[in-house]
Amino acid sequence: MLDHVRIGMDKEEIDTPALLIDLDALEKNIKTMADYYRSKKGAALLPHQKGHRLPIIARKQLASGAVGVSMTSLGLAEYYVNCGITDILITSEVAGVNKIKRLVSLSKHANITVGVDNLENAKQISEIAIANHTKVNVAVELYMGRVSCGVEIEEAKRFVKDLVKFRGINFKGFWWHQGTLSAIKSWEERKRRHFETLDRVAALKDEVEDAGINVEMLSGGYTCTWNITPEYPHLKNIGVQAGSYVFNDWCSREIEGLEVFECALTVLTRCISRPKRDKAIFDFGMNSCSDEHTHNYHNVVGPKFKDLEGVKSIYQREELAAVTLENPDREVRVGDVFEVIPPHADTTAKLHDKYYCIRKGKVEAIWPNYGRGLL
Amino acid sequence: MLDHVRIGMDKEEIDTPALLIDLDALEKNIKTMADYYRSKKGAALLPHQKGHRLPIIARKQLASGAVGVSMTSLGLAEYYVNCGITDILITSEVAGVNKIKRLVSLSKHANITVGVDNLENAKQISEIAIANHTKVNVAVELYMGRVSCGVEIEEAKRFVKDLVKFRGINFKGFWWHQGTLSAIKSWEERKRRHFETLDRVAALKDEVEDAGINVEMLSGGYTCTWNITPEYPHLKNIGVQAGSYVFNDWCSREIEGLEVFECALTVLTRCISRPKRDKAIFDFGMNSCSDEHTHNYHNVVGPKFKDLEGVKSIYQREELAAVTLENPDREVRVGDVFEVIPPHADTTAKLHDKYYCIRKGKVEAIWPNYGRGLL
Numbered sequence: 001m002l003d004h005v006r007i008g009m010d011k012e013e014i015d016t017p018a019l020l021i022d023l024d025a026l027e028k029n030i031k032t033m034a035d036y037y038r039s040k041k042g043a044a045l046l047p048h049q050k051g052h053r054l055p056i057i058a059r060k061q062l063a064s065g066a067v068g069v070s071m072t073s074l075g076l077a078e079y080y081v082n083c084g085i086t087d088i089l090i091t092s093e094v095a096g097v098n099k100i101k102r103l104v105s106l107s108k109h110a111n112i113t114v115g116v117d118n119l120e121n122a123k124q125i126s127e128i129a130i131a132n133h134t135k136v137n138v139a140v141e142l143y144m145g146r147v148s149c150g151v152e153i154e155e156a157k158r159f160v161k162d163l164v165k166f167r168g169i170n171f172k173g174f175w176w177h178q179g180t181l182s183a184i185k186s187w188e189e190r191k192r193r194h195f196e197t198l199d200r201v202a203a204l205k206d207e208v209e210d211a212g213i214n215v216e217m218l219s220g221g222y223t224c225t226w227n228i229t230p231e232y233p234h235l236k237n238i239g240v241q242a243g244s245y246v247f248n249d250w251c252s253r254e255i256e257g258l259e260v261f262e263c264a265l266t267v268l269t270r271c272i273s274r275p276k277r278d279k280a281i282f283d284f285g286m287n288s289c290s291d292e293h294t295h296n297y298h299n300v301v302g303p304k305f306k307d308l309e310g311v312k313s314i315y316q317r318e319e320l321a322a323v324t325l326e327n328p329d330r331e332v333r334v335g336d337v338f339e340v341i342p343p344h345a346d347t348t349a350k351l352h353d354k355y356y357c358i359r360k361g362k363v364e365a366i367w368p369n370y371g372r373g374l375l
Numbered sequence: 376m377l378d379h380v381r382i383g384m385d386k387e388e389i390d391t392p393a394l395l396i397d398l399d400a401l402e403k404n405i406k407t408m409a410d411y412y413r414s415k416k417g418a419a420l421l422p423h424q425k426g427h428r429l430p431i432i433a434r435k436q437l438a439s440g441a442v443g444v445s446m447t448s449l450g451l452a453e454y455y456v457n458c459g460i461t462d463i464l465i466t467s468e469v470a471g472v473n474k475i476k477r478l479v480s481l482s483k484h485a486n487i488t489v490g491v492d493n494l495e496n497a498k499q500i501s502e503i504a505i506a507n508h509t510k511v512n513v514a515v516e517l518y519m520g521r522v523s524c525g526v527e528i529e530e531a532k533r534f535v536k537d538l539v540k541f542r543g544i545n546f547k548g549f550w551w552h553q554g555t556l557s558a559i560k561s562w563e564e565r566k567r568r569h570f571e572t573l574d575r576v577a578a579l580k581d582e583v584e585d586a587g588i589n590v591e592m593l594s595g596g597y598t599c600t601w602n603i604t605p606e607y608p609h610l611k612n613i614g615v616q617a618g619s620y621v622f623n624d625w626c627s628r629e630i631e632g633l634e635v636f637e638c639a640l641t642v643l644t645r646c647i648s649r650p651k652r653d654k655a656i657f658d659f660g661m662n663s664c665s666d667e668h669t670h671n672y673h674n675v676v677g678p679k680f681k682d683l684e685g686v687k688s689i690y691q692r693e694e695l696a697a698v699t700l701e702n703p704d705r706e707v708r709v710g711d712v713f714e715v716i717p718p719h720a721d722t723t724a725k726l727h728d729k730y731y732c733i734r735k736g737k738v739e740a741i742w743p744n745y746g747r748g749l750l
Binding site for chain 2: 147315
């Protein structure tokens with residue numbers, strides 16, 4: 001069946017497994033974030049695109065007040081620029097001669113800022129930019145521990161003083177990702193720890209500006225600090241690279257305390273077998289709904305059923321899931337469809353060719369997932 | 376850079392992260408399997424396609440003696456039939472009216488056999504087949520515990536007797552997947568357990584044939600029993616749905632005891648940051664190299680570096696990996712490329728738009744991964 005004839009059809013008729021967006025939930029999430037930022041003069045939203053990779057969602061975010069977008073992947077940035085989205089922070093370093101050439105080329109067509117944390121890499125970017133008669137905007141990444149690139153805050157001033165000597169680059173400021181904050185459940189404690197970092201960044205900014213170098217840009221908030229970063233009293237205009245609020249998987253919602261955002265992304269699945277009274281086999285698996293490990297990297301968590309109580313356990317193989325039922329609140333028959341909420345929306349979205357957008361149970365739109373393989 | 380200009384270039388020049396196939400290793404794996412089966416008159420290889428999803432590999436397998444192929448996904452079967460591969464066992468049940476219509480339609484164009492384990496489902500397939508003036512071949516799936524669909528062996532004869540009453544289906548025989556065998560390290564013990572199952576299947580076959588119903592097809596071996604199934608003395612022509620031997624990830628090789636097959640699939644990655652003396656950040660992550668849990672579902676295992684000793688730990692985020700180094704055997708600088716071997720080839724291959732095929736360090740071919748999102 002061709003996609004265009006699916007518009008208007010009932011959700012239950014979509015061939016499974018399929019990736020669904022609940023449009024009401026998506027729009028509510030975007031509005032909740034935008035409303036908050038509208039009231040916070042000076043805080044800047046740079047929504048991260050790594051989860052959905054959809055320019056159509058980026059446009060909704062920009063239309064509701066975001067000042068630009070952020071993304072990890074140069075390939076995705078190339079796609080976005082082609083789609084007319086031109087203010088992009090690449091929250092990663094770009095290394096390797098060919099990839100740097102692509103970056104330099106892209107910088108001629110859009111307002112791209114890329115992370116740097118290494119002088120050899122910065123020198124190479126500068127030389128290729130000069131050879132191509134352009135300059136590349138860079139933001140120095142600050143090191144935030146364990147799973148982060150970046151320059152230590154204590155060493156950042158010296159690093160910047162060396163960096164600004166390269167003629168092919170424009171130093172814009174600093175960015176960072178303090179991912180460890182999401183493991184802190186208490187909002188107050190998370191705020192305390194985030195503000196500690198912001199104090200150090202504020203001091204760094206003063207030091208660098210005292211040395212005569214302008215720090216135009218600071219960007220270091222994310223979904224987990226969406227309503228904390230703008231409250232910091234000593235800095236204005238800190239970029240918030242919030243991304244996962246758009247789809248908000250169940251791990252973000254429950255473990256990271258983001259209850260205010262809805263789970264807008266689900267995988268539609270069908271029961272294909274009932275080999276035992278307490279066992280149902282569904283047609284989703286690791287190839288359509290990623291598992292996720294928790295922060296300590298030793299436990300695996302799977303998806304959750306959206307409207308089915310009585311699921312005791314889920315074991316995923318590549319293309320099926322064995323579900324153990326304990327007094328389920330409804331009958332589960334072969335052919336019945338259900339929705340599961342992934343533990344991690346980002347890695348699940350990458351598995352599908354397209355998104356089916358649902359409103360009140362009907363297919364309202366189909367969005368091809370062109371961005372999914374762009375690394 | 377367009378793909379066609381990459382042919383012949385050095386592996387190290389490919390933009391990272393990228394999915395590589397070592398063609399020598401791939402061809403050796405296919406040959407090892409084929410040579411073994413050539414000497415085993417009567418054993419039938421039905422190589423499973425769920426890992427690579429590449430018709431070009433299926434053709435190499437068929438050319439070297441496979442009698443057909445197997446796959447889990449109807450969408451992939453549609454693609455393969457379009458590519459001219461027409462002997463397919465679908466190792467899954469197909470449920471839902473629209474998907475059954477697709478199955479019935481496909482059955483008019485190819486020799487498709489699909490799994491069934493539910494009479495309502497079989498009835499629906501039969502009715503839609505009759506309405507479309509065709510018949511669908513079915514193989515009854517046998518239940519193999521915990522994460523399997525299927526009918527209990529004890530109930531299978533009665534099931535088949537009901538099944539053959541449906542005029543829109545052809546009963547072909549039985550298939551099963553005893554995935555739990557891969558957790559048994561000892562070849563002798565694995566053989567003992569596999570033969571126990573085969574004894575029960577042989578008895579079932581006799582019973583069903585005694586009832587006047589021909590059992591043409593039995594298929595229940597896989598990579599893990601590739602050199603066990605054909606040794607079973609009491610049955611001939613058992614289909615072996617071996618799949619993962621083609622790429623053989625490190626978990627299959629080390630944990631499942633498949634050392635005879637090479638690890639042919641790797642992810643090419645680049646060091647993008649050296650924030651600490653013992654810390655290197657690479658540009659692969661969960662979006663280009665899947666993590667995998669082990670059989671008990673409580674431990675996460677990640678990729679392994681191919682030619683780098685001294686890696687203490689790897690922690691993957693979506694699009695980067697933080698690698699802790701302990702006296703590495705070579706210097707690791709920003710911009711350097713390495714290969715990592717995924718723990719699970721199937722779920723990793725699905726993440727990439729294309730495969731780069733390497734021979735002696737050069738790009739020999741680029742294979743688009745058209746099959747990856749076909750569910």
